[in-house]
Amino acid sequence: MAQTAGNSSYPTAPPLRPSGGGGESPLLLRGIAKSFGAVQALSSVDLDLPAGKVTALLGDNGAGKSTLVKLISGIFAPDEGSIIWEGEPVRLRTPKEASELGIATVYQDLALCDNLDVVQNMFLGREIVRSGVMDEAEMETVASRTLEDLSVTTLSSTRQLVASLSGGQRQAVAVAKAVMARARLVVFDEPTAALGVSQTAMVLDLISRLADAGMAVMVISHNLNDVFRVADRLAVLYLGQIAAEGPISGFDPANVVDLITTGKSARLAPSQPGMEAAGKEEEQP
Amino acid sequence: MISAPPGASESEANEVASPVPSSLSGFLRQWARRARSGESGVLPVLGGLILIVVIFQVQSPVFLSPANLTNLLVQGAVFVLLGMAEVFVLLLGEIDLSIGFVAGIGGGVAAILLASPYNLPWWAALGAGLVATAAIGAVQGTLVTRLGLPSFVVTLAGLLGWEGVLITMIDHSPSASGGVVRISNNVVNDLVNGNLSPLAGWIGMILVVSAYALATLGGEQKRRKRGLSALPWSIAMLKVGITALAGVVLVLICNTNRGHFVSLRGVPWVVPIVLAVFAGWTFLLGRTRFGRYVYAIGGNAEAARRAGINLLRVRTIAFTLSGLTAGAGGIIYASRLGSMSVGIDGGTLVLYAVAAAVIGGTSLFGGRGKALHAVLGGLVIATVYNGMGLLGMGAASQYMVTALVLVAAVTVDAFARRSRN
Numbered sequence: 001m002a003q004t005a006g007n008s009s010y011p012t013a014p015p016l017r018p019s020g021g022g023g024e025s026p027l028l029l030r031g032i033a034k035s036f037g038a039v040q041a042l043s044s045v046d047l048d049l050p051a052g053k054v055t056a057l058l059g060d061n062g063a064g065k066s067t068l069v070k071l072i073s074g075i076f077a078p079d080e081g082s083i084i085w086e087g088e089p090v091r092l093r094t095p096k097e098a099s100e101l102g103i104a105t106v107y108q109d110l111a112l113c114d115n116l117d118v119v120q121n122m123f124l125g126r127e128i129v130r131s132g133v134m135d136e137a138e139m140e141t142v143a144s145r146t147l148e149d150l151s152v153t154t155l156s157s158t159r160q161l162v163a164s165l166s167g168g169q170r171q172a173v174a175v176a177k178a179v180m181a182r183a184r185l186v187v188f189d190e191p192t193a194a195l196g197v198s199q200t201a202m203v204l205d206l207i208s209r210l211a212d213a214g215m216a217v218m219v220i221s222h223n224l225n226d227v228f229r230v231a232d233r234l235a236v237l238y239l240g241q242i243a244a245e246g247p248i249s250g251f252d253p254a255n256v257v258d259l260i261t262t263g264k265s266a267r268l269a270p271s272q273p274g275m276e277a278a279g280k281e282e283e284q285p
Numbered sequence: 286m287i288s289a290p291p292g293a294s295e296s297e298a299n300e301v302a303s304p305v306p307s308s309l310s311g312f313l314r315q316w317a318r319r320a321r322s323g324e325s326g327v328l329p330v331l332g333g334l335i336l337i338v339v340i341f342q343v344q345s346p347v348f349l350s351p352a353n354l355t356n357l358l359v360q361g362a363v364f365v366l367l368g369m370a371e372v373f374v375l376l377l378g379e380i381d382l383s384i385g386f387v388a389g390i391g392g393g394v395a396a397i398l399l400a401s402p403y404n405l406p407w408w409a410a411l412g413a414g415l416v417a418t419a420a421i422g423a424v425q426g427t428l429v430t431r432l433g434l435p436s437f438v439v440t441l442a443g444l445l446g447w448e449g450v451l452i453t454m455i456d457h458s459p460s461a462s463g464g465v466v467r468i469s470n471n472v473v474n475d476l477v478n479g480n481l482s483p484l485a486g487w488i489g490m491i492l493v494v495s496a497y498a499l500a501t502l503g504g505e506q507k508r509r510k511r512g513l514s515a516l517p518w519s520i521a522m523l524k525v526g527i528t529a530l531a532g533v534v535l536v537l538i539c540n541t542n543r544g545h546f547v548s549l550r551g552v553p554w555v556v557p558i559v560l561a562v563f564a565g566w567t568f569l570l571g572r573t574r575f576g577r578y579v580y581a582i583g584g585n586a587e588a589a590r591r592a593g594i595n596l597l598r599v600r601t602i603a604f605t606l607s608g609l610t611a612g613a614g615g616i617i618y619a620s621r622l623g624s625m626s627v628g629i630d631g632g633t634l635v636l637y638a639v640a641a642a643v644i645g646g647t648s649l650f651g652g653r654g655k656a657l658h659a660v661l662g663g664l665v666i667a668t669v670y671n672g673m674g675l676l677g678m679g680a681a682s683q684y685m686v687t688a689l690v691l692v693a694a695v696t697v698d699a700f701a702r703r704s705r706n
Contacts, residue, residue, distance in 0.1 A: 073591075094593070095590070095591045095592075095593065096593030099593060100593075105591075107591075111588050111591060112585065112588055113580070113581045113584035113585040113588050113589065113652070114584055114585065114652070115580060115583065115584035115585075115652035115653055116577075116580060116581060116584060120577065120580075120581075124577070124581055124588070124589070124592040124594070125589075125592030125593040125594055126592075126593075127574050127577060129573075129574060132573060133572050133573065134572055134573065134574065134577065137507055137508055137511050137513060140508075140513050141511060141513065144513075157514065159514070
């Protein structure tokens, strides 16, 4: 039976492993299934997320990507299968349990409070408190150092309200928040969907840097350009099942589009309706 | 492929001004920029207050007399306290329409328990009144948070229901006559009608201003030492100086003899009481985790939930504190009248409370607001109320003018919100 995550001794801030390590996977998914009423969103999904690698998860709308992200980040639990964190089966019942284990999810819009400043957002839920009073100076120092370590240089001040930040800057703040929480696995949900060219470059750069620092990174994206720039590994979901998984070298944009739209990797010409956006990618060399 | 280098986005840093300028002129430039983006702070409401004061003084020369100004402070105390009660709820993005009659319950419970046959000591009666209103806040908050009912509806029910409870309570009280319970306890009556001695007023003022100066300048000094950006000394000193000046003017006005036949001078007790509540709530909202979570929930409840914040708990506590503060407002209301009556106009009071918070700068959309806003907004309303009374204009005109001021404040809030997005 799965061990609950609420028991004795998960560390609030697991130490960062030395960088560069590949291979070892902090998170393994085995036989995951989830349905909503009559809709089978995921069935028998196996997935490894190795440390030091960027794993991209691709799939068409409704393929089950968001469901998978929500299972990993503790929004809801799978019906079947196990989530194995550092060798131990765990049950993630709340987002807090996931983040306490070291799983951070960076959402496009949902994760930041516009009315709070950068420091306040980075420490939200884990404020530094001395005898009942928040230590703002200490939090600001730590937040600034974390942003510097990530080479986030586009913020003019850590006391800016998040409302005044651009999309890329907001992503950077969300990433810094995950790093500061000593995350071992960072999940990005459509990190570049609303970003311009230079901001996209900044965020992709940041994603690579996390993997270089030894974290496991998962990126959910629709944008094949971004995926091929940043990912080390690819997994394609098709109708709730993993259609293909492996190192990026085994894929090219054309067969990935086939996998996304048909679930098969043969180079057929699948001109079904509803695949216009992907079809454009296919024409690229 | 994307060809722009990662550093290309650095130029956008210049679009956003540094929030902590290094000089006075930088401060003014930045203030103008913030004002345009809807973060204008308290200067507009201060400007509006001064404008209203000037208009009333031109119309009625007694407006700025010490006697009237002291009276205005006392009138404003209830609006300020109820406004602070409303700020807690507005920060969450909710609204509380019941606090007028919740205040009535607070004052009513205290008044009944002070009278025979109970004859409780003043502190026990006031404590019971505050516990009752905090409990009401907790119940309403629980209905809103646990059952997910709209706060508008729950507290609208409260607006009706608590008036009924108040009438029943007073009707069944042995000490009531004609729907009124008189308060004969001197301590409770003196909360509003008693004054500090002039010397005590000065000493108290000096202590409060020194504490503020220490906290402000000490905090900036600490930031400077750690190499963090800090306010320029000129701005920090200006803030302290303005506070000290306001304190001196306040004590000077209150210490002027305002009696006609007997000498009547000194700061009314209600002023330090309101200041204490204001300081307490400012600290709670600004310096503690609980306060931070109230803002976070008002700004983005989903983000707060994902950060592991217990939304149910924080929301319920905020409603409870709102009820507690409303109870304090009700006790001050009863103290001022020396009685509690079934005729308390809780409907108008709650509208003044919402108006006070919003006029001061608290957003109706949640996540933005301070206890200070209720203080300033409450003063604006007291000024309108008092000034129009002096000019012999009746309740009808007071309602209309207050309504116009409220609509103006909400319009500013809505435009500020639009320009932020």
